Amino acid sequence: MQDPNSWVSLLLLGLASLNQAREPSASREERLAFETEGIALVQRSFKLNNKSAAAALALASVSGQSGQLPLASKLAERAIQMADNRRHSALANAERGRLGFIAGDVADAGPFIAAAKSEEGAGVNILAELTLGQIAIKNGQWTLSIL
Numbered sequence: 001m002q003d004p005n006s007w008v009s010l011l012l013l014g015l016a017s018l019n020q021a022r023e024p025s026a027s028r029e030e031r032l033a034f035e036t037e038g039i040a041l042v043q044r045s046f047k048l049n050n051k052s053a054a055a056a057l058a059l060a061s062v063s064g065q066s067g068q069l070p071l072a073s074k075l076a077e078r079a080i081q082m083a084d085n086r087r088h089s090a091l092a093n094a095e096r097g098r099l100g101f102i103a104g105d106v107a108d109a110g111p112f113i114a115a116a117k118s119e120e121g122a123g124v125n126i127l128a129e130l131t132l133g134q135i136a137i138k139n140g141q142w143t144l145s146i147l
Helices: 007-020 028-048 053-065 069-082 086-102 106-120 126-138
Strands: none
Touching (some): 007 028, 007 053, 028 053, 053 069, 106 126
């Protein structure tokens, strides 16, 4: 049985709380409580294992959503460095590229988006594709493409 205070348990509980914070049927107060709890649990997990790409990626996402772009970017880069599988690498690169775009630095975002797309192989990285679409629109290169 897994120790409930292990970094893995804390991470899974934190991610579960963050997911509950996005539940539309929950009240605003409930969503805020779940988010606060989730962040605290993921932070505790990351303190116990600062090499966890999943924890770094979760914290990068939350930090980016709250406008802490420099911190979020550092956490996404940490997730890239510590990724031990292609999926985490692709997600971390896509997140870091998205954060670069949000910060207004398209040149910074580009290499991360390209890395995310290459990590997916034959698959499609939705976050990377959305960020590329946003970059194209920002650059006035928007056209309607029907598949």
